[in-house]
């Protein structure tokens with residue numbers, strides 16, 4: 001067999017010519033069909049590489065094309081000269097090499113997905129100007145206010161000021177503390193929650209403030225959110241989740257398409273797509289910060305338990321997404337916080353009143369005052385007596401006898 005059947009497209013009309021193709025005088029390809037003949041020097045032709053049993057295409061210099069089934073003759077007419085092409089061709093003929101390449105591709109894709117994208121996202125986050133992150137945070141807050149049902153807080157000014165003062169104490173001395181601000185929002189549809197937005201803003205819902213019975217639980221939750229802020233988790237997670245969009249925007253030079261990223265952030269903040277690594281980092285930061293500020297890290301466990309109790313109550317009465325839905329593995333986290341709390345108690349025996357299980361009556365003989373506190377609003381002077389040695393909770397409802405465990 002010296003000729004092959006092919007379909008010829010002249011590149012000008014859609015008509016197909018059935019032709020026979022053969023080598024003529026060793027250096028010319030001769031095409032013959034009904035009332036059609038054409039000779040073309042091999043050097044003017046280019047052939048598509050062989051790939052499995054896919055049809056081969058021979059392109060002619062004037063844009064015409066030949067389409068023909070793969071056949072060893074084609075490789076004889078167009079021998080490979082490039083060493084790389086020869087090597088690739090040899091690999092393609094070996095089933096083991098093909099299987100190995102598929103495996104390498106799959107492993108590379110997995111590596112890219114699990115390590116490559118996070119690594120590259122973090123490098124981009126490091127290089128990103130601060131203003132971009134701040135702007136992203138503002139956009140996200142606007143989206144949350146508009147679409148997620150966040151309304152102005154109903155907490156009175158005095159309560160807000162008290163919590164802002166605690167937040168200021170908590171963030172004091174942290175790098176970039178001046179960029180960390182606390183905002184209050186009423187969010188009946190979201191429930192008790194706290195969110196760390198890109199750029200330093202932490203949003204806490206009225207529902208979370210009302211749920212807890214001791215402000216140190218709020219401190220614990222806010223310390224965790226500050227952990228997210230310190231590590232720029234919101235920006236990094238956004239980049240990780242939207243890496244393809246960001247890369248496409250960078251290559252296309254089309255910054256506007258990157259704005260699609262903004263839409264994705266409120267969703268992941270509310271539904272919780274922070275990686276486990278980020279959650280652990282924020283937890284570790286919170287436990288460390290609480291201890292440094294003289295508050296037992298066990299308050300973090302207490303806050304988790306309060307939220308857990310709320311969630312199970314809601315589960316009985318219906319579905320309610322909240323803080324824990326965006327922060328899984330609660331059990332594990334509670335245990336870690338308890339452990340840190342025990343360590344804190346050993347290292348700081350003098351701060352025994354900072355434990356969530358501090359019993360004022362048993363340990364300090366303040367039984368009467370504690371009971372009185374539950375019944376009537378005490379005068380400021382009384383509170384100061386009750387909580388001697390403490391800075392916190394002069395404005396909370398149950399500072400001395402917090403919720404029993």
Ligand SMILES: [Zn+2]
Pocket residue numbers: 224228274279282327
């Ligand atoms: Zn978190």
